[in-house]
C-alpha cells in the first residue's frame with residue numbers, strides 16, 4: 293500500500309498535469325480541477341497521515357475535528373481549543389455576511405458539528421448522531437447503519453459553508469473499526485493537509501472510546517482543486533522528497549464521549565503527541581474565502 297503522502301503527492305502531480313482550469317463562482321477564483329480520488333490510510337499501527345513535504349499544523353487540525361464533535365457553531369469556540377480556521381468563513385464570506393440567519397460576528401451557523409449533535413427532527417427535537425453511533429458501537433451488534441452526516445439540505449441556507457467532509461460511515465469487522473469518509477470539495481494544498489489526519493484521528497478516538505481496534509480509513513474525494521494563486525507554490529512542494537510517516541499517540545486516559553466533550557485538550561502534549569515527525573519548511577498557501 294502506498295503511504296498517505298505518496299497518494300497525496302500523486303494527486304498533486306495529477307492536478308498539475310491534467311487539471312482543468314475553471315472559474316469558481318463562489319470564490320471568484322480560478323481552480324485547477326480534477327474529479328475523484330480514493331485515498332486509503334492504515335491506522336492500525338498508529339501511522340498518522342501528515343505531509344512531510346511541508347509543515348502540517350496537526351494540533352490545529354485535530355482541534356477542528358474536536359470542535360465538530362462538540363457541535364461548535366462559533367469561530368471563537370474553535371479558537372479557544374487552538375483552531376483558527378473558521379474566522380475567515382464566519383466574517384468574510386460575502387454571501388454569509390448578507391444572510392439574515394447569521395447571528396453576528398464569528399457565527400458559522402448550523403454547519404458541520406451542529407448537524408452532528410443537533411439535527412432537528414420534524415417534532416422540533418434534537419437528533420444526536422454522534423451519541424447514537426457510539427452507543428451502537430458499544431452495543432456490539434452487527435450494524436450497517438453507522439453513518440454520521442453534516443450535510444443537511446434543509447438547512448444549508450443557515451450555514452456559513454456547506455460541509456466539505458460531509459459524511460463519516462463506520463463499520464466493524466471482527467473487533468476492528470473502519471471509517472469511510474466522503475468529501476465533496478477539496479482544497480488540496482490547504483484543506484486536505486488537515487483532512488487526512490482528521491479522518492485518522494476520528495477513527496482512533498471513536499475506536500478508543502468504543503473499545504475497538506482501529507483499522508483502515510477509506511477517504512473518498514470528489515472535486516479536487518488547486519486555486520490559481522497556489523499553483524506555483526505547489527510546483528515547488530512536489531519537488532521535495534517525502535520523509536517517514538509519523539505516529540500519533542492518544543492518552544489512554546481518554547475513555548468516554550463525555551471526556552471528549554469536557555476536559556480533552558488538543559494542545560496538551562500529554563493527551564496527544566506525534567512521534568517521528570520530521571518535515572520540510574512550512575509553505576504559506578493563500579486561502580480563498
Ligand SMILES: Nc1nc(=O)c2c([nH]1)NC[C@@H]1CN(c3ccc(C(=O)N[C@@H](CCC(=O)O)C(=O)O)cc3)CN21
Pocket residue numbers: 347348349352377378381453479482483484485486575576577579580581
Ligand atoms: N478555501 C478553503 N479552503 C479550506 O481548506 C477550507 C475552507 N476554505 N473553509 C473551511 C475550512 C477551513 N480550513 C482551513 C483554513 C485555513 C487553513 C490554514 O490556513 N492552514 C495553514 C496554517 C495553519 C496554522 O497556522 O495553524 C497551513 O499551513 O496549513 C487550513 C484549513 C479548511 N477549510
Ligand SMILES: O=c1ccn([C@H]2C[C@H](O)[C@@H](COP(=O)(O)O)O2)c(=O)[nH]1
Pocket residue numbers: 318319453454456457477478479480482483484487
Ligand atoms: O475541511 C475542508 C473544508 C473546506 N475545504 C475547501 C474546499 C473548497 O476549496 C472550499 C469550500 O468551497 P465550496 O465552494 O463550498 O466547495 O473549502 C477543504 O478542502 N476541506
